[in-house]
Amino acid sequence: MNATLSLPAPAKLNLFLHITGRRPDGYHNLQTLFQFLDHGDTLHFNLRDDGQVKLHGELAGVAAEDNLIVRAARMLQAATGTDLGVDIQLDKRLPMGGGLGGGSSDAATTLVGLDHLWQSGLSEDQLAELGINLGADVPVFVRGRAAWAEGVGEQLMPVELDEPWYLVVIPNCSVSTAEIFSDQRLTRDTPPITLAAFREHGGRNDCLPVVAARYSEIRNTLILLNNYCEAKMTGTGSCLFGAFPNEREADKVRARLPATLRSFVAKGCNVSPLQQLLKTKH
Numbered sequence: 001m002n003a004t005l006s007l008p009a010p011a012k013l014n015l016f017l018h019i020t021g022r023r024p025d026g027y028h029n030l031q032t033l034f035q036f037l038d039h040g041d042t043l044h045f046n047l048r049d050d051g052q053v054k055l056h057g058e059l060a061g062v063a064a065e066d067n068l069i070v071r072a073a074r075m076l077q078a079a080t081g082t083d084l085g086v087d088i089q090l091d092k093r094l095p096m097g098g099g100l101g102g103g104s105s106d107a108a109t110t111l112v113g114l115d116h117l118w119q120s121g122l123s124e125d126q127l128a129e130l131g132i133n134l135g136a137d138v139p140v141f142v143r144g145r146a147a148w149a150e151g152v153g154e155q156l157m158p159v160e161l162d163e164p165w166y167l168v169v170i171p172n173c174s175v176s177t178a179e180i181f182s183d184q185r186l187t188r189d190t191p192p193i194t195l196a197a198f199r200e201h202g203g204r205n206d207c208l209p210v211v212a213a214r215y216s217e218i219r220n221t222l223i224l225l226n227n228y229c230e231a232k233m234t235g236t237g238s239c240l241f242g243a244f245p246n247e248r249e250a251d252k253v254r255a256r257l258p259a260t261l262r263s264f265v266a267k268g269c270n271v272s273p274l275q276q277l278l279k280t281k282h
Contacts, residue, residue, distance in 0.1 A: 005117050008273045009109040010040035011100035011266070012140065013166065013234045013241055016203030018190040027136075027152045028181060031192060033203075034137075035146045035161055037168070038273050039266035041092050041102060043069070043109050045117050048085035053077070057090040068107035068134055075130055076111055080120040095262075097174030099235030101141065107134045108141030109274055116278065144272030148195050159195065163268040164243040167250040168234075169225055170262040171217040175237040183210045211237045221261065228253040243268075 015033040022028050048054070053073040055064050064070055069088055076082075088110065094102030111127045114120070122130075124143060131138030136153040147156040180186065187206045211233065212219040218238055225231035229242030244250040250265040257263055269276075 005045045005113055007043055007045070007109050007113045007277060008040055009043055009094075009102070009105040009141075010269070010273045011037040011094050011102065011105065011168075012137070013037065013168075013268070014099070014205065015161075015232070016198065017205045017207060017235065018193065018203055019186065019188050019206045020190055020192050022188050023152075028188065029151060030149075030153060031190075031203075032149045032153060033147070033159070033161070033195075033198065034140045034149055034156075035163075036144070036269040036272045037100075037166065037266040038269055039093070039168075039264055040100075040273070041090060041094050041106055041109075043106065043113060044089040044091070045113050046087040046089075047117055048087060049083075050085055051077070051083050052085040054085075054087045055090065056087065057092065059090075059092065059096065068103045069110045072107040072110040072131075072134055072138075073114055075133065076114050076118070076120065076122075079126075079130055080118065080122065082118050082120065084118045086114060086117065095170050095174070095239070097176065098170060098239040099175065099233065099237050100168070100239055101137050101235070104135045104137035105141045107131065108138050111138075112142060112274060112278070116281070141272065141274070144275035146270040150192075157195075159270075161268070161270055163270060164245060165247045165250040165265060165267055166241045166243055167225075167229070167254050167265055168239055168241045168263060169221055169257065170264075171215070171221045171238045171240070172260075172262075173215050173217045173238050175211060175215065175218075177236045180207050180210055180214075180236040183214075185213065186210050205233045207236045208233045224257070224261075228256065
């Protein structure tokens with residue numbers, strides 16, 4: 001097998017996010033619906049035979065040892081006992097603190113990619129179980145299917161959804177998830193709903209009122225985007241999005257936004273671009 005492997009680490013959107021309770025361990029129980037985008041980071045893997053894990057293209061303000069990519073690689077090494085290593089080059093496109101799951105997606109692509117490269121032979125379940133130790137969103141990226149999620153986001157049920165085009169807007173601020181979840185104003189008792197109820201009535205993002213109160217950039221961008229579509233926030237933000245029937249409609253609205261506001265247009269995917277690509281490699 002060629003030692004070089006390049007794989008996508010796609011973004012995700014939370015199409016809604018309800019917080020249904022707080023657990024004794026401090027984590028929150030939630031309900032959400034994950035869908036992937038055909039837009040994200042790219043990771044390039046080169047096999048090493050000396051057991052070293054080296055990350056190139058490091059992130060500002062994140063020590064290599066704390067990076068989820070490095071932690072994922074070391075975790076897989078420990079789980080499989082391999083003496084192989086890897087050079088990883090990260091091409092970063094997704095903003096940090098944007099609610100698009102960039103860090104979790106990078107970690108999942110590392111687990112899935114290195115399982116492939118090192119020929120570890122771990123099952124999807126085993127990889128997802130390793131992933132949960134790195135972050136609540138990692139398993140959904142490992143499994144790579146649009147999913148209804150409960151618990152802390154680790155109880156996943158695959159779903160078939162429409163695959164619209166999305167305009168994603170990136171306000172110029174980074175939101176700390178921990179900060180939002182510890183805010184006293186956060187709604188923590190939304191009654192659980194069913195997938196059928198969501199399909200009929202939709203849902204909301206319980207984090208949005210707190211985030212909008214704390215960050216004027218997000219509040220103002222939300223007002224702006226609502227002029228053109230039903231604007232929603234993914235995760236704890238900062239990114240906002242709207243759905244469109246086709247790429248042309250999404251591009252049209254994007255062209256009307258201020259040039260200073262970062263944004264992109266991407267297709268919603270029920271099967272992650274990572275899984276789509278790996279299918280072609282098997």
